[in-house]
Amino acid sequence: MxxxxxxxxxxxxxxxxxxxxxxxxxxxxxxxxxxxxxxxxxxxxxxxxxxxxxxxxxxxxxxxxxxxxxxxxxxxxxxxxxxxxxxxxxxxxxxxxxxxxxxxxxxxxxxxxxxxxxxxxxxxxxxxxxxxxxxxxxxxxxxxxxxxxxxxxxxxxxxxxxxxxxxxxxxxxxxxxxxxxxxxxxxxxxxxxxxxxxxxxxxxxxxxxxxxxxxGGKSPAILGPGADLERAVERILVGKLLNAGQTCIAPDYVLLPETMRDHFVESARACAGRLYPDLGANPDYTTIISARHFGRLDGLVGEAVRAGARAVPLTQAASDPQRRRLAPVLLLDVPEDATVMREEIFGPVLPLVTYRSLEDAIAYVNARPRPLALYLFERNRGAIGRVMAQTVAGGVSINETLLHIAQEDLPFGGVGPSxxxxxxxxxxxxxxxxxxPIFRQSALNGAGLLKPPYGRRFETMIRMLLR
CATH class of the missing domain: 3.40.605.10 (Aldehyde Dehydrogenase; Chain A, domain 1)
Incomplete structure (x- = not known):
């Protein structure tokens, strides 16, 4: 060293x-x-x-x-x-x-x-x-x-x-x-x-x-009206819970139609159980890097709940501060001014934000700093095209999370604050x-026509160039 x-x-x-x-x-x-x-x-x-x-x-x-x-x-x-x-x-x-x-x-x-x-x-x-x-x-x-x-x-x-x-x-x-x-x-x-x-x-x-x-920043996952909800839930949770959410391109929050929210919650609880059975003792589940980061994440959830949000645990296992194992949780009805909605989460905490139309979801993303990643779950090509054309993000995966970073032919980088x-x-x-850049002049060239003293020939050449 x-x-x-x-x-x-x-x-x-x-x-x-x-x-x-x-x-x-x-x-x-x-x-x-x-x-x-x-x-x-x-x-x-x-x-x-x-x-x-x-x-x-x-x-x-x-x-x-x-x-x-x-x-x-x-x-x-x-x-x-x-x-x-x-x-x-x-x-x-x-x-x-x-x-x-x-x-x-x-x-x-x-x-x-x-x-x-x-x-x-x-x-x-x-x-x-x-x-x-x-x-x-x-x-x-x-x-x-x-x-x-x-x-x-x-x-x-x-x-x-x-x-x-x-x-x-x-x-x-x-x-x-x-x-x-x-x-x-x-x-x-x-x-x-x-x-x-x-x-x-x-x-x-x-x-x-x-x-x-x-x-980093707040990377959204958008469920379009035509999303395959079960698949979307699984891929979002896989992307969120790998490394216990300590991933710069992890889904930071989910935008979904109001009519899908209850189904999403039920499906997410079942999916988390499949991915990490007996989470409290599961060796596949990563712990939080330090006591300070554990306390920060726990504090984000506590502040949101005190402000009126509802926390929905995705597992029956309790969080363990001593071992820094933070149980994954969904947050519903979170006030917009809560810290968890303003700062990058970087952990297994996932707020759900409902919308009435896809245009509302697009406007929600565009009203905030441009994210490092954006995830869209949708089967309708027209809807996919609208979201792609009307949002700006560092990188995108469609009907998937995280995997755009693994494509060597796709540049990886952020935009603006990300x-x-x-x-x-x-x-x-x-x-x-x-x-x-290297410019190599030919032995035969017309550069000599564009030099002082400027006269009629020069004026003729300029008129040709500006035609």
Whole structure:
């Protein structure tokens, strides 16, 4: 593990290495990606155990599904397509400038900073790291202090797999993260809360460091009038209860027709029982990351109930503060000014909001900050088209939750308060590259007709250009 006082010197060595090898060959990049892949696959059991210990409990199966698999898939996608992404690309040249040619040359930016949150510590490290390495960069990674066992393990594994000027890991508290964000990276990617994102962007601004911010917010699930309700309930609960709702793109609340609400509640209680039987002792159900976060979630529910909301438990198991197992709950009739309706929930608490028409649901979403994800359950193509055309979100899954993030050809990123910029697959390669525009003049060209002294010939040419 690199200690904090070494941060500047490690960064300086990385920058010097990147400037001395500004165009690493594909073989070099592929070797780094393969080493990253081996790091994940050969140590997956240790990684899963460390993450479970940090949470208190998270099943190795859930870590395999949500972190190991998508991490390996992202690396494999970069290995499969990275050499093609590197190629110089043709660009259109304006008709008046031909036979000159235009090209775009992808080049590494240099040293990439990656700030990783606690909720998916492996995947949200590997995803951006794979894109950075495929693009030919070096990378420094700051892991979360909320996952200390994983952070220590990953730092050791990275040190074994990579030279210090290729990939290095920095661990420490919020002050370390602040110092890290203030380094003059060539690009900085931060995943975390909107509140912390403000601080990261301010720190980066001092160096004019470009940033990609993957934040969160209130991601709605909309049940259209033509939704298959039983399927919608199952997919919403799967998306909400994986990792106990501690997912930036988890459904944050449900918008549904008034006539569907009672059926949704009944179906949700039955579905939760099928997914997590005997939830109080079920090893598949993840615990809340810390006592502070458990208390925050419990407080959100308590405040809403005191304000007039009705809490409907989805299981007979009681919450256990000592073990940080928070039983999932629906919230009905929640006042709009309740904190749970204004702040990202990030836990197994799901408010239901009813609407009278699909246009009302669209207006409800549009009256609020643009979400990181939007989920629509509907079978009518016209209704789907209206929602898609009239809402803006970072990403969308239709008749599903979460799975748009697993598609390497779909950029992942937020919009407005839910983030800026995107990565994954080719989008990640381009985020961490400079697509350098190159205009090459032909030996035979008409540029000489547009130079001083300006006279009749020049005026004739301008009239032609402006026709």
């Amino acid at each position: 690199r200690e904090v006082p070494e941060m500047s010197s490690v960064f300086g060595a990385m920058r010097a290495a990147s400037r001395s090898d500004q165009a690493p060959a594909w073989d070099v990049r592929a070797d780094r990606l393969r080493r990253l892949r081996r790091l994940v696959t050969e140590h997956r059991d240790e990684i899963a155990a460390a993450i479970s210990a940090d949470f208190g409990n998270r099943s190795r199966q859930e870590t395999a599904l949500l972190e190991i698999f998508p991490s390996v898939a992202g690396i494999d996608d970069a290995l499969r397509h990275g050499k093609r992404w590197m190629r110089v690309r043709r660009a259109r040249t304006g008709i008046w400038f031909r036979p000159a040619t235009s090209r775009l040359m992808p080049q590494p930016l240099g040293v990439i900073g990656i700030v990783v949150p606690w909720n998916y510590p492996l995947y949200l490290t590997i995803g951006p790291l794979a894109g950075a390495l495929a693009a030919g960069n070096r990378a420094m990674v700051k892991l979360s202090e909320y996952t200390p066992r994983f952070a220590a393990l990953f730092a050791t594994l990275a040190q074994q797999a990579f030279a210090a000027d290729e990939v290095t890991v920095v661990n420490g508290d919020a002050q370390v993260a602040s110092t890290f964000s203030a380094l003059p990276f060539d690009h900085l990617l931060f995943t975390g809360s909107t509140q912390v994102g403000h601080h990261v962007m301010r720190a980066a601004a001092d160096n004019l460091t470009p940033v990609t911010l993957e934040l 983030g800026m910029g995107a990565y994954h697959g080719k989008a990640g390669f381009e985020t961490f590259s400079k697509l350098k």
